[in-house]
Amino acid sequence: MEFSSKLLENAVYEMSQLPGIGKRTALRLVLHLLKQPEAQTGRLANALGSLRKDIKFCSNCHNISDVVLCEICANPKRDKSLVCVVEDIRDVMAIENTSQYNGLYHVLGGKISPMEGIGPQDLTIQSLVEKVKNGAIRELIFAMSSTMEGDTTNFYIYKQIQDHELTTSTIARGIAVGDELEFADEITLGRSIIHRIPFESSLKANG
Amino acid sequence: MEFSSKLLENAVYEMSQLPGIGKRTALRLVLHLLKQPEAQTGRLANALGSLRKDIKFCSNCHNISDVVLCEICANPKRDKSLVCVVEDIRDVMAIENTSQYNGLYHVLGGKISPMEGIGPQDLTIQSLVEKVKNGAIRELIFAMSSTMEGDTTNFYIYKQIQDHELTTSTIARGIAVGDELEFADEITLGRSIIHRIPFESSLKANG
Numbered sequence: 001m002e003f004s005s006k007l008l009e010n011a012v013y014e015m016s017q018l019p020g021i022g023k024r025t026a027l028r029l030v031l032h033l034l035k036q037p038e039a040q041t042g043r044l045a046n047a048l049g050s051l052r053k054d055i056k057f058c059s060n061c062h063n064i065s066d067v068v069l070c071e072i073c074a075n076p077k078r079d080k081s082l083v084c085v086v087e088d089i090r091d092v093m094a095i096e097n098t099s100q101y102n103g104l105y106h107v108l109g110g111k112i113s114p115m116e117g118i119g120p121q122d123l124t125i126q127s128l129v130e131k132v133k134n135g136a137i138r139e140l141i142f143a144m145s146s147t148m149e150g151d152t153t154n155f156y157i158y159k160q161i162q163d164h165e166l167t168t169s170t171i172a173r174g175i176a177v178g179d180e181l182e183f184a185d186e187i188t189l190g191r192s193i194i195h196r197i198p199f200e201s202s203l204k205a206n207g
Numbered sequence: 208m209e210f211s212s213k214l215l216e217n218a219v220y221e222m223s224q225l226p227g228i229g230k231r232t233a234l235r236l237v238l239h240l241l242k243q244p245e246a247q248t249g250r251l252a253n254a255l256g257s258l259r260k261d262i263k264f265c266s267n268c269h270n271i272s273d274v275v276l277c278e279i280c281a282n283p284k285r286d287k288s289l290v291c292v293v294e295d296i297r298d299v300m301a302i303e304n305t306s307q308y309n310g311l312y313h314v315l316g317g318k319i320s321p322m323e324g325i326g327p328q329d330l331t332i333q334s335l336v337e338k339v340k341n342g343a344i345r346e347l348i349f350a351m352s353s354t355m356e357g358d359t360t361n362f363y364i365y366k367q368i369q370d371h372e373l374t375t376s377t378i379a380r381g382i383a384v385g386d387e388l389e390f391a392d393e394i395t396l397g398r399s400i401i402h403r404i405p406f407e408s409s410l411k412a413n414g
Contacts, residue, residue: 001300005273008296011258014251018236029225031295033255034262034271035317041259044221045252048240051218052248055241058211064241066212088238089215093208110242 001027062107062124064089072096072104079103081138085128085157087111087150091143103141106131111144111153120156132161139167146173172197208234269314269331271296279303279311286310288345292335292364294318294357298350310348313338318356319363327363339368346374353380379404 001023003009008030015026033041057063058070065071072078072092082103086092092105108123131137140161144150158168174192175184184192208230210216215237222233240248264270265277272278279285279299289310293299299312315330338344347368351357365375381399382391391399 002303004277004279004296004299005262005271007254007258007262007273008271011254014247014254017247017251019239020232021236025227027297029228030255030258031297032226033259038259040221040224041255044224045256047214047218047221048237048248049252051214051237052240052245055212055214064212064215066214070211072211089211090234090238092211096209 058107061105062109062127063092063105077102081136082141083128083131083137083139084141084143085154086143087145095143103139108144108153111147111149112156113149123153125157125160128157129160132164132166135164137166139169142168142170265314268312269316269334270299270312284309288343289348290335290338290344290346291348291350292361293350294352302350310346315351315360318351318354318360320356330360332364332367335364336367339371339373342371344373346376349375349377 001009001012003012011030012023012026015021015029016023018026021029033044054066056065056068058065058073059068060073061070063070063072067074079102083106084095084101084103085106085108086095087108087110089107092107095101095105106124106128108125108128110118110123112118112120112123132140142154142157144154154170161168172195173188174195175181175188181189208216208219210219218237219230219233222228222236223230225233228236240251261273263272263275265272265280266275267280268277270277270279274281286309290313291302291308291310292313292315293302294315294317296314299314302308302312313331313335315332315335317325317330319325319327319330339347349361349364351361361377368375379402380395381402382388382395388396
């Protein structure tokens with residue numbers, strides 16, 4: 001693409017560095033901004049700048065936060081001996097939305113992925129192991145996504161903490177609520193049979 | 208969505224104001240930026256800010272430009288009596304890429320669209336009419352997209368300039384080069400038959 005303006009070219013280039021946004025989409029977005037009031041572009045630029053400059057990560061769970069200790073970790077009503085290990089803030093938001101969880105989180109910041117050059121030292125695993133060593137955690141729930149990388153990460157953490165006295169669990173895999181059996185993949189359906197639950201418990205969950 | 212950080216929420220909100228970017232995509236983009244070096248976010252914010260602040264529009268053709276008179280309008284080798292009317296800079300870039308056009312452009316900045324609240328006064332039509340009145344234009348090529356809005360805009364401009372002595376034309380509509388006839392829509396195929404061209408001319412265009 002040849003641009004008639006260096007400013008435009010530069011804005012399009014920087015926009016196209018975002019994942020899933022090619023040059024054409026970037027140009028469309030930038031032209032849209034040019035048609036909107038100048039204040040909108042200013043707000044976007046400021047929001048991105050101050051996010052990057054002032055963002056903090058909770059000193060306990062490593063979630064994104066505006067303060068040193070995030071709202072969840074600072075909440076006295078939360079069960080601090082129950083910790084759910086997740087990949088990033090999106091998982092925290094998803095689980096919070098269920099209103100079914102009253103423990104704390106530990107945000108790893110990604111998963112072990114040799115293909116992408118992400119090793120254990122790039123994640124907050126060491127801090128999690130320290131917490132376990134201090135004996136403050138009663139149960140650890142692994143809630144990583146069900147991929148090879150997720151399983152690897154779970155297993156790596158498990159090896160480091162298995163000698164300590166605590167319960168470990170993973171979230172249940174199975175047929176989604178409302179899904180038809182015939183459309184489920186074999187592995188999920190197989191797991192949902194192996195890990196079947198007493199009928200009485202399922203009644204309780206529905207209520 | 209409930210966010211643990213106002214900074215994050217704000218950045219996601221501003222990002223989701225862009226067309227075609229919902230809250231989830233915005234969150235993905237913002238989290239991506241957080242994982243990249245801080246300099247990248249700074250460059251994006253700066254590029255957008257200075258684009259909006261310092262961008263100029265060519266005083267003659269209204270194309271986006273860094274200078275008062277854009278490169279195309281300032282080029283002495285260009286035929287200044289031939290003007291191609293287009294919607295925005297993307298059309299200029301597309302036509303320039305063909306290397307088949309040696310005239311100037313007139314960028315309208317959109318098309319007349321009552322549905323979107325865009326009237327003739329929101330476009331640079333008045334400036335085009337002035338140019339025609341000054342008698343500097345020998346031929347006007349309408350190269351708007353072939354939609355109802357595009358046709359309306361063409362017709363609106365045509366009505367304003369029809370009493371002046373100049374040639375008007377529109378770009379040819381027809382079967383795309385390399386396309387199979389059987390997959391073409393009837394309207395396009397019909398037009399390509401009505402506006403058929405002498406075989407000798409088509410030989411020249413191929414060479």
